[in-house]
Amino acid sequence: MSIINLLRIAFRALKRNKLRAFLTMLGIIIGVAAVIAMMAIGEGSKQSIRSQLSGMGSNMITIMPQSNEPGGVRLQGSSIQTLKLQDITAIKKLQSKNINGLSPVVSTSGQAIKGGYNWPTTITGVSPDYLNIRQLKLQDGILFSENDVKRFAKVCLLGKTVIDNLFPDGSNPIGQIIRFKNIPFQVIGTLVPKGQSNFGQDQDDIIIAPYTTVQKRITATNYLQSIYASATTEASSDAATTEISNAIRESHRLTAAETDDFQVRTQAELISTISSTSSMLTVLLTAIAGISLFIGGIGIMNIMYVSVTERTREIGLRMSIGARGQDVLMQFLIEAVLISITGGVIGVVLGVSSAYLISYFLNWPILIAESSIVISFVVCAITGVFFGYYPAKKASNLDPIDALRYE
Amino acid sequence: MKQKILDISDLKRDFVMGDQTVRALKGITFDIKSGEFVTIMGSSGSGKTTLLNILGCLDKPSGGSYLLDGVDVKSLNRDELAGLRNTKIGFVFQAYNLLPRTSALENVELPLFYNKTITAEERKERAIKSLESVKLAERFDHTPSQLSGGQQQRVAIARALVNHPVMILADEATGNLDTRTSYEIMALMQELNAEGKTIVFVTHEPDIAAFSTRTIMLRDGKIQKDSINQNQRSAKEALANLPETDDY
Numbered sequence: 001m002s003i004i005n006l007l008r009i010a011f012r013a014l015k016r017n018k019l020r021a022f023l024t025m026l027g028i029i030i031g032v033a034a035v036i037a038m039m040a041i042g043e044g045s046k047q048s049i050r051s052q053l054s055g056m057g058s059n060m061i062t063i064m065p066q067s068n069e070p071g072g073v074r075l076q077g078s079s080i081q082t083l084k085l086q087d088i089t090a091i092k093k094l095q096s097k098n099i100n101g102l103s104p105v106v107s108t109s110g111q112a113i114k115g116g117y118n119w120p121t122t123i124t125g126v127s128p129d130y131l132n133i134r135q136l137k138l139q140d141g142i143l144f145s146e147n148d149v150k151r152f153a154k155v156c157l158l159g160k161t162v163i164d165n166l167f168p169d170g171s172n173p174i175g176q177i178i179r180f181k182n183i184p185f186q187v188i189g190t191l192v193p194k195g196q197s198n199f200g201q202d203q204d205d206i207i208i209a210p211y212t213t214v215q216k217r218i219t220a221t222n223y224l225q226s227i228y229a230s231a232t233t234e235a236s237s238d239a240a241t242t243e244i245s246n247a248i249r250e251s252h253r254l255t256a257a258e259t260d261d262f263q264v265r266t267q268a269e270l271i272s273t274i275s276s277t278s279s280m281l282t283v284l285l286t287a288i289a290g291i292s293l294f295i296g297g298i299g300i301m302n303i304m305y306v307s308v309t310e311r312t313r314e315i316g317l318r319m320s321i322g323a324r325g326q327d328v329l330m331q332f333l334i335e336a337v338l339i340s341i342t343g344g345v346i347g348v349v350l351g352v353s354s355a356y357l358i359s360y361f362l363n364w365p366i367l368i369a370e371s372s373i374v375i376s377f378v379v380c381a382i383t384g385v386f387f388g389y390y391p392a393k394k395a396s397n398l399d400p401i402d403a404l405r406y407e
Numbered sequence: 408m409k410q411k412i413l414d415i416s417d418l419k420r421d422f423v424m425g426d427q428t429v430r431a432l433k434g435i436t437f438d439i440k441s442g443e444f445v446t447i448m449g450s451s452g453s454g455k456t457t458l459l460n461i462l463g464c465l466d467k468p469s470g471g472s473y474l475l476d477g478v479d480v481k482s483l484n485r486d487e488l489a490g491l492r493n494t495k496i497g498f499v500f501q502a503y504n505l506l507p508r509t510s511a512l513e514n515v516e517l518p519l520f521y522n523k524t525i526t527a528e529e530r531k532e533r534a535i536k537s538l539e540s541v542k543l544a545e546r547f548d549h550t551p552s553q554l555s556g557g558q559q560q561r562v563a564i565a566r567a568l569v570n571h572p573v574m575i576l577a578d579e580a581t582g583n584l585d586t587r588t589s590y591e592i593m594a595l596m597q598e599l600n601a602e603g604k605t606i607v608f609v610t611h612e613p614d615i616a617a618f619s620t621r622t623i624m625l626r627d628g629k630i631q632k633d634s635i636n637q638n639q640r641s642a643k644e645a646l647a648n649l650p651e652t653d654d655y
Binding site for chain 2: 002005012313314318320323327400401
């Protein structure tokens, strides 16, 4: 019997029991829709976390001090004074192709004052590279120069939160003088707002000034809290990390036996940690949805059994007029596959549209991967064959004599 | 001499039930030639149904031989038997066994679906011809529920004819019908027989057997009597003689 005829027969059999066919499909529809919607939500949140992290500078490498003395009281990184400007010089000397930005970071908190307004914030002393490394952008004004760094210029850039609190009247801060810990700074630029970070920090509560100015005029220290660097590409960040490590070890004169008195971190690690968490979430959601698909499959098997029993006489008749076992097998198998594939198509449509509805009404990020549609479709077809085969086999093994006389 | 359609010799069929063996057919020998209209009669338990199953290639004999149109049925496997049923036998059942909610035309087409050598147009053409020969051509799009019992049985006969079988095998084909309709069906059978179709009709009603050309009586798994019907009754005349008042 040709496939077209088999499809026609299966289609007609389903049409005879429209409601039952639909209810059977419902299991598959819900399963597939759930798989697609869940994967869309999971992938969407993963993607949005990734893009937020790269917004922080995905090629960013952070070098933090750390104690390498296992004994004694271990201090917090920021109070360890092992990172020095020589380290910067040592890294610069490498002239590595893998590193395209380098900036020391010296920061301290204090009160910023402008006229009658004041605001507790943090001043961060950096080199001009810092803006590129952190992917900060100037909204207005100019960036300080290397020359400003050399001459300890009292200039600064302000983040939006600081501006809002020091200039509540909305006047242009550029060219104005603010004071931080009683040191006057001229505002030469403002930063494009970045909003909250993933961890809830206000990224706009920031004053940026040349590190030399901060070291010499405010903190009066000669060590660095940290060093920020950026790798040329995300791929070269591992190589850059190794080079930086080696350069600092050399400049710190650490012997091979000694462990690092600093730590180098890349953003890639953070990204992979967070994406693996959200991947796990996706897997979990998908697994739950997959279970409902499985239950849908059992529904098909159940209904196919009912159908075979109900149509025993029909099977007997078909056999008596010349249907072979495999004809009957194919007939019921195709019916099962038709149910599951039709259910799959409806499920895909429903899943995609509910994903869009979720993103529209709840503002959740979604990402519908074509692979999720293809996979759930293939799974559907397999479900149909897998759960349809046994009842169909049972039908094909019927004895025509018994089947014809079945009441 | 006419060609032998059926050639049965010493046919036996045993059923093993636990440690007992039931011998349903105990050695039956007869043959049926092309163009005969044979009724097989017998009370229940006589082996009638068992013989019918074997004649219809639904079952295989335990002993003896059965040649259908020259093919030895005993040597065939399940699929080959199905093929034989598809091309050589036209079944007519007591309960019609039409597919519900399926048009008469498609019901008639059904056997041809299982014959790969027949194209879609040929299938339709033959089905319509078949329906014409049972005088139901104008009802081809009716479903069984829209047809009377007699009409349903005529659709079933059309279905039996559509594959151009060497033999029509009817199993109590008038068992569910009233006298008038039974006679109508028998008139149709006689007409087909007159056109040269070989018909084997299983029944337990002597009334029906009178319309055939030959009657085989079974009893206790053996042939009790195999007689040529000298004065075959015409179903058409019987139909005309039925009192009108019976018909309300």
